[in-house]
Amino acid sequence: MPLYVRDDDVLALAVELQRLTGAPTKTEAVRQALRHEIERTQQARPLREKLARARAKADEIGVGGDPDFDMKAYTDALWARI
Structure with a gap:
């Protein structure tokens, strides 16, 4: 689905970013900028x-729920299968 930029300032920023990064197209410049911003935002959390x-993901898949679970014995058993 296309993304249309109808703001002259945003278009000018895309053109400047394309020039500064050497991106082949404005679309590629915007793609890179969005990826970098997503990474930066995720790292800043x-x-x-x-x-x-x-923890929520671990609970969802059932990991870490048993405090008596012996990980050493479990991994030893896995290695014994090889």
Whole structure:
């Protein structure tokens, strides 16, 4: 689905970014800029927020729920199968 830029200032910024980065097209310049901004924003999230998301995912798949789980025995059993 196309993205149409109807703002002259945004278009000028895209052209400047294309020139500065040497991107072959304005679309590629905008793609790179959006990817960099997403990475920057994700890295700037507080650790507490990142850990909460990881814990929720672990709970969803059932990891870490049993405090008596013996990981050493489990991995030893896996190695014994090889």
